[in-house]
Each structure stands twice: as structure tokens, then as C-alpha cells.
Amino acid sequence: MKIFRLLCGIGLLAVLASNVWTMSRWSESRGVYDDVCYLRQAHLFQKHGLGGIDTNIIFDDDDYLKNKLKAIGYAEWNVVARIPCHTFIPAADKYVMQYPPGTGFALALFREGFQVIPLYLLANATILAFALLALFRARDQASLALAAIFGFAALYLMINPSKASYSVPPTMMVCAAAGFLTARYFVEGLQRKLLLIALVGLLIGLSVNFRLPNLLLAAGYCFYLAGAFLLARSRETFLQGASFGIAFLIGMAPTLIANAINAGSPFSTTYGGVDVAPPELNAGVLLSYLVDVQFTLLAISAAWTAWLWRFDQGRCRQIALLVAVNLAVNLIFFMTHPIFTPYYIIPIEMISLWTLLFATLDLRGERAADRAAFPQPASA
Structure with a gap:
């Protein structure tokens, strides 16, 4: 296990080095x-x-x-x-x-004329950090293989898909952090839950400042926290929901301020044209998503969510429900949007997959600990 973990870590560093070499030749004047x-x-x-x-x-x-x-x-x-x-x-x-x-x-934050490459380098380093974190949280060979494959795929996504827009790299950093904290929220005690869910709310709020549709990344959390309060009617669930909501608003405050200054109201949009057109079902848009490589990640997210749901543990089903609602809301929005752009669905894919990864590693880690504490008797 230790040698394989070390080899995987070296492999991830090699992918990062390859990314750095590729990005070092990028130009900030590519005509976009x-x-x-x-x-x-x-x-x-x-x-x-x-x-x-x-x-x-x-x-x-x-x-x-x-x-x-x-x-x-x-x-x-x-x-x-x-x-x-x-x-x-x-x-x-x-x-x-x-x-x-x-x-x-x-x-x-970076020197004019040399801004894009440093931003992407920072994003790559952040994704590598979370990939290594997943690698070292794996407690069995299957978990280690899963973390390694996920890490390689996540770093690959930092080159081609994320290059489509400068808004993607910071969004992917936030999604990785939010996914990790979401998984931790479901395994921590009541005292730390409040802090963790507030941090998740703050991160998702911050993501809105990079891409306005990231607002929809909060949908699953709002549904889950509202449902938890309605079922329990407890002080703890109320505080968790309030903490998420307040932190979310604080995180997206720069966008609200920008809207007030530029559009005349915090709740007025600076977008126009096709971006504010009413939703519609367009066969061309649907087909574009179905044949795009990003659809593979969506399918993996959905299948992984269903796999997590099958466990009877309440925590697994709660995570699966949160992710499923988030996926559904975001997919409905983007697939009824009049235009198709592949990188639009990267944020919901990333926050879902990072959450599922760390939740799965926690689940398998608990099972490995149980097997170590209560070993099965050898068969005769």
C-alpha cells in the first residue's frame, strides 16, 4: 500500500509537471x-x-x-x-x-501581462493538493486505485476543458474544497457541523463571483438543510441552515454589490441577450450535451450517486440525496438554456464528484476499521 501510494503520488506530480510545461507556452492573446x-x-x-x-x-x-x-x-x-x-x-x-x-x-492578483498562467498554476496546485489528500485518506487497495484514477482525471481536466474560460480554474478550486468539506460535514459531530456547513456556504457563495450560474450549486444544500429542519424542528438544524444561508450571502456579496453599481440593483442582472432568454427544450442543445465528453462525467456522477444510495446508512443516503438534487436542478437549468457550452456543466460535475469521492473514501475507511477491529474467524 505505501509503495503504491508513493508511486501514485509521483505520478500525480508528473501530470502536474506536464501541465506546467504546457501552460508555460500559453498566450494571453488568443483572440477570445x-x-x-x-x-x-x-x-x-x-x-x-x-x-x-x-x-x-x-x-x-x-x-x-x-x-x-x-x-x-x-x-x-x-x-x-x-x-x-x-x-x-x-x-x-x-x-x-x-x-x-x-x-x-x-x-x-498577478502582474499585468502574466496573469493567466499563474492563475492556472494555482488552480493546478490546489487540485493536486486535494488529489493527494484523497490518496492518503484511502485505507484499502480499491480506495487507493479510485483516488489515483480520480486525481489523474481531475488534473487532466485542468488543461483542456478549463482552458475554455478563465472563470473555470477558480471555480474548480472552490468545488474541490466544497466537496471535501461536504463529505466531512456528514461524519463530524454537532459542534463541527455548524462550522463546516458555514464554510461550504461561503465557498459556494464565492463561486458565484466567478460564474453567476454557480448560484445553482447551492440548490441541493438548500433542499437538504430545509428538509432536515422540517423533519427535526431542532435548534441544531435551524442553526445549520441559517449558517449556510448567511455564509452563502456573504460569499456572493461582491456580485450583489457589483450588480447594484453596474445594473442599479443587487438583484438586477448585467447579462443580456440570449443569456436572459426564458428556458426552452431545444433538441439541438440536448443532443450537444449527450454527445459531448462532459456527459460521461455526468453519467458517472449519477451512477455513483445511485451506488451510494443503496447503502442503508442514513449518512450515505443523505449525501446521495443532496448530490442528486444538485445534479437535477443544474441539469434542468443548463439543458433548457438556449445555448450549449461544454464547460457550463463542469462546476456541478466537480462539486458532485469530489463530494462522492471523499464520502466513499470515508465509508470504505470505516469499513476497513471495522474489519480490523472485528476480524472474521478463519474458515476450517
Whole structure:
């Protein structure tokens, strides 16, 4: 076990090294509109401090955005109404960036001109840390193999799928942490449950600042905590639900503030066009999800959830119920969204799979401990 664990750890480090080598050759000017806009938001934070949360187009007085658009060959770089990723807000008579402020703030932590690679390096290192944590929590050969396969797959996802948007790497870091803490929440005593569920709420709230649809990652938790309170009607379940809700709101406060500044109200959206179109069942969108490689991860999540549900232990079924509701709500939303983009479903896949992984490792660890404490008598 120790040698195999060591070899798996070395293998994960080798994958990380390969990722680092690949990312070291990336360019921050790859001609993608979203990239330009995220970098513009980072520029605003570096130029104005926290005041950079105001993304009014008039603050492009140093022509940062225009120069970026010209550099990628955007023909209408000087037409305000045609600038990508910006929405006209009639009530305020201004054009503002549609994205929440988290991704731009994360990029602003690094030196201008060298922001994307460090962000992805940090995300890779974080995913490696959780993969190693899973590896060293495995207590039998099957668990060790599961943790190793999961770790290799998670690190692979940090190159191709996450490259689709700068909002994905920070989201994946948050999802890994939230998945681990969710699994721990179901095995800890009452005193630590309150802290753990508050941390999960804070993390999911923070994820909203990277991608607005990450708001839906809270659905399963809200359903589970509300159900637990209605069934128990206890002070403990009320405090857990309240702690999650308050921490969640604190985590997403930057987005609420950004909405108030840019759209006129905390609950008004800066998005427009097809992003705010009503849900509809579109055969083309459904087919796109079904044939995309991300659907494999969704299928694994669903099958794994069903496998966990079959155990009679209340904790296993509670985790399975939480994950199942989260999967259902998110899938319904994205599969009725008018447009298809593969990376949209990465967050729900990641938070579900990390939760299931650590829950399974805890379950198998308990069983291994029971077998060690009460060994079966040898057969004659």
C-alpha cells in the first residue's frame, strides 16, 4: 500500500509537471472575446483598487480595452454598442461588463501581462493538493486505485476543458474544497457541523463571483438543510441552515454589490441577450450535451450517486440525496438554456464528484476499521 501510494503520488506530480510545461507556452492573446473582457476587469481592479468593480465603459479612458480588441483583429473595436461582453443598461444609460467580478479580481492578483498562467498554476496546485489528500485518506487497495484514477482525471481536466474560460480554474478550486468539506460535514459531530456547513456556504457563495450560474450549486444544500429542519424542528438544524444561508450571502456579496453599481440593483442582472432568454427544450442543445465528453462525467456522477444510495446508512443516503438534487436542478437549468457550452456543466460535475469521492473514501475507511477491529474467524 505505501509503495503504491508513493508511486501514485509521483505520478500525480508528473501530470502536474506536464501541465506546467504546457501552460508555460500559453498566450494571453488568443483572440477570445471573453479573455479580453476578463483581463479588462483585472486591469480595472489594478488601476482603481476595489473601485474597479464599476465596469462602466467610460472608465476605458486609457484605451486598454480598445487596444486589446484591435490586437485580436476585432473590426468594430471603436463602436461602443458592439463591444463584446458588455451590456447596455437603459436605466443607467451606460454599458457595463456582463460578468461578475470574481474572475477579474483573481487575475488582478498577478502582474499585468502574466496573469493567466499563474492563475492556472494555482488552480493546478490546489487540485493536486486535494488529489493527494484523497490518496492518503484511502485505507484499502480499491480506495487507493479510485483516488489515483480520480486525481489523474481531475488534473487532466485542468488543461483542456478549463482552458475554455478563465472563470473555470477558480471555480474548480472552490468545488474541490466544497466537496471535501461536504463529505466531512456528514461524519463530524454537532459542534463541527455548524462550522463546516458555514464554510461550504461561503465557498459556494464565492463561486458565484466567478460564474453567476454557480448560484445553482447551492440548490441541493438548500433542499437538504430545509428538509432536515422540517423533519427535526431542532435548534441544531435551524442553526445549520441559517449558517449556510448567511455564509452563502456573504460569499456572493461582491456580485450583489457589483450588480447594484453596474445594473442599479443587487438583484438586477448585467447579462443580456440570449443569456436572459426564458428556458426552452431545444433538441439541438440536448443532443450537444449527450454527445459531448462532459456527459460521461455526468453519467458517472449519477451512477455513483445511485451506488451510494443503496447503502442503508442514513449518512450515505443523505449525501446521495443532496448530490442528486444538485445534479437535477443544474441539469434542468443548463439543458433548457438556449445555448450549449461544454464547460457550463463542469462546476456541478466537480462539486458532485469530489463530494462522492471523499464520502466513499470515508465509508470504505470505516469499513476497513471495522474489519480490523472485528476480524472474521478463519474458515476450517
